Amino acid sequence: MEVKKKLYWNWMVFFEYLKINFLTLIEYKTSFLVGTFGMLLNDGASLFFWWALFKRVGVINGWNMKDIFTLFSLVTASFGLSTGIFGNTMRLSLMIVQNELDFYLTLPKPALLHLLISKTSFTAFGDIVFGFLAYVLLVGASLKTFSLFLIMVVVSSLIIVSFSVLVSSFAFYIDTGGQVLQEIIYSLNALSMYPSSIFPSGIKVILYTLLPAAFIGYVPTLVIREFSFKYVFILLIALFTFAILGLTLFNKGLKKYSSGSTIGLRS
Amino acid sequence: MKKRVTFKSNQFKIEKYLELMKVSFLSSFTYKGDILISLLDLFTFLFIFCFLWKAIFSSGNVKIENFTYTKMVWYYALIFSLEFSASKFRKKASALIHSGDIANFLTKPLSYPLYLLSDSLGLSLFNFIVCFPSALLIAFGFTLRVGFTVEGFLSFIVLGFLGLTLDTLIAIAINLLAFWVEDVKPILIVYIELLYILGGQAVPLDVMPKIVQKISLYTPLRFSFYSPANVCINFEWGFFLHTLTNTLISIFIILPIISLEFFIGSRRLSINGG
Numbered sequence: 026m027e028v029k030k031k032l033y034w035n036w037m038v039f040f041e042y043l044k045i046n047f048l049t050l051i052e053y054k055t056s057f058l059v060g061t062f063g064m065l066l067n068d069g070a071s072l073f074f075w076w077a078l079f080k081r082v083g084v085i086n087g088w089n090m091k092d093i094f095t096l097f098s099l100v101t102a103s104f105g106l107s108t109g110i111f112g113n114t115m116r117l118s119l120m121i122v123q124n125e126l127d128f129y130l131t132l133p134k135p136a137l138l139h140l141l142i143s144k145t146s147f148t149a150f151g152d153i154v155f156g157f158l159a160y161v162l163l164v165g166a167s168l169k170t171f172s173l174f175l176i177m178v179v180v181s182s183l184i185i186v187s188f189s190v191l192v193s194s195f196a197f198y199i200d201t202g203g204q205v206l207q208e209i210i211y212s213l214n215a216l217s218m219y220p221s222s223i224f225p226s227g228i229k230v231i232l233y234t235l236l237p238a239a240f241i242g243y244v245p246t247l248v249i250r251e252f253s254f255k256y257v258f259i260l261l262i263a264l265f266t267f268a269i270l271g272l273t274l275f276n277k278g279l280k281k282y283s284s285g286s287t288i289g290l291r292s
Numbered sequence: 293m294k295k296r297v298t299f300k301s302n303q304f305k306i307e308k309y310l311e312l313m314k315v316s317f318l319s320s321f322t323y324k325g326d327i328l329i330s331l332l333d334l335f336t337f338l339f340i341f342c343f344l345w346k347a348i349f350s351s352g353n354v355k356i357e358n359f360t361y362t363k364m365v366w367y368y369a370l371i372f373s374l375e376f377s378a379s380k381f382r383k384k385a386s387a388l389i390h391s392g393d394i395a396n397f398l399t400k401p402l403s404y405p406l407y408l409l410s411d412s413l414g415l416s417l418f419n420f421i422v423c424f425p426s427a428l429l430i431a432f433g434f435t436l437r438v439g440f441t442v443e444g445f446l447s448f449i450v451l452g453f454l455g456l457t458l459d460t461l462i463a464i465a466i467n468l469l470a471f472w473v474e475d476v477k478p479i480l481i482v483y484i485e486l487l488y489i490l491g492g493q494a495v496p497l498d499v500m501p502k503i504v505q506k507i508s509l510y511t512p513l514r515f516s517f518y519s520p521a522n523v524c525i526n527f528e529w530g531f532f533l534h535t536l537t538n539t540l541i542s543i544f545i546i547l548p549i550i551s552l553e554f555f556i557g558s559r560r561l562s563i564n565g566g
Contacts, residue, residue: 055474055475059475059477059478059481062478062481063477063478063481066481066482066485067481067485069485070485070488070489070494071494073489073494074488074489074494074495077494077495077499077500077501077504078348078495078499080501081354081356081499082348082351082354083353084351085344085347085348085351086347086351201325202325204325204326204329205325205328205329205332208328208329208332208333209332211333212332212333212336215336215337215340216336216340219340219344222347223343223344223346223347224343225343228339228343
């Protein structure tokens with residue numbers, strides 16, 4: 026009964042913050058429009074790069090233009106969804122290093138969930154729109170592949186958030202270097218935009234373990250391209266592993282956290 | 293007869309800006325985290341592109357004008373070492389105009405555009421010293437040979453410096469639009485994306501469709517990063533001189549535009565005391 030109540034309470038907090046974040050986007054129209062426009066342009070330029078490249082080379086290690094477009098749309102939408110809902114995902118390490126957690130620790134809400142969802146990204150909407158539009162218009166989705174795409178976007182987003190929490194939690198153990206940890210997460214973004222099959226086996230091992238880019242772009246794309254329960258199972262194992270590791274390290278690190286005694290205003 | 297020193301003539305003394313460049317260069321040593329981040333970025337992207345092109349060329353049925361795998365790796369090493377040296381500046385230049393702190397500059401014997409240029413070039417020079425050798429090492433590790441001649445290397449140093457100057461000047465011209473528009477960010481984004489496609493950052497222009505190659509001929513964007521890298525790996529005196537002339541022409545076209553922008557913009561400024 027207690028667990029059920031807790032889950033309900035967490036869901037309400039999550040839902041309320043979704044509403045607040047949405048209202049924030051509407052309130053700051055200029056930032057929202059600039060962020061969306063910027064992302065659409067940025068994603069469009071990257072897609073143009075792939076289009077120009079495939080026009081010249083045809084196939085790369087068994088991947089054709091449609092496969093790459095699927096991968097690109099999926100990763101773009103996943104990063105958009107993860108930063109749109111869990112807006113502090115990318116700056117968690119900086120928040121820890123700069124002792125910005127005090128506010129979240131004093132409230133009767135789960136600290137990690139609360140601090141992840143208490144902000145949204147102004148650029149995320151552009152990524153989500155671009156990802157879905159590019160997939161539907163350029164790849165041409167059936168109901169089955171679109172449903173798989175949707176599920177894979179959610180799974181990839183959760184892996185991104187879990188891995189980011191795991192990496193950012195190292196900030197509890199170092200006094201500086203929050204930006205470097207943040208950069209590692211950005212590297213994950215860059216690496217997941219390319220098919221893992223182009224890398225040699227040594228690098229592939231890293232892409233399936235230390236920097237799990239393969240679980241964000243490559244494997245989910247395989248699920249959509251050639252559905253197999255094996256790939257789904259691998260993805261779920263990866264998701265639970267990173268989620269548990271992230272949660273454990275964050276909670277352990279939290280015990281080492283000391284307030285910065287900074288007095289500030291929250292807007 | 294003693295020469296009369298005026299405020300205006302004092303503003304353009306080159307020594308002052310060289311000193312500012314030196315200060316910016318030396319202060320960059322303090323930000324060790326930034327150095328590490330630049331290197332991490334450089335390594336990530338260079339590794340990705342080296343492996344991507346390895347996969348493309350190893351299929352055996354790809355032919356790209358003027359480019360072998362070795363040349364392609366060296367192209368990316370050179371273009372990334374310029375790109376990662378330049379990219380930091382664009383975010384902050386319009387901030388002083390928006391915050392109104394530009395007023396401080398108007399009382400100083402300093403030119404704001406020249407201050408931005410020297411500050412940015414000092415930082416770029418520092419980034420270049422860090423990124424360039426690292427990129428060369430990675431490229432050598434992938435190809436086990438040096439991808440340019442001595443002349444090519446020297447041309448890269450000259451054209452690379454001018455390319456960075458041109459990129460900075462274009463960024464300054466865009467940032468000075470802050471005198472008129474509320475937010476210059478969208479214009480900067482357009483510039484960055486155009487540079488990505490028409491400036492050969494994504495792939496060499498030779499790989500792009502003919503229409504993109506034609507459009508790029510009518511813009512100065514190719515001279516910032518693409519031409520220095522391309523001249524270096526495909527060195528010919530004629531090619532070098534042609535690129536040098538065009539880069540200098542582009543710089544001399546944009547300089548009066550910046551002066552005019554600042555001249556008109558600073559007169560529109562209304563300063564509220566406080």
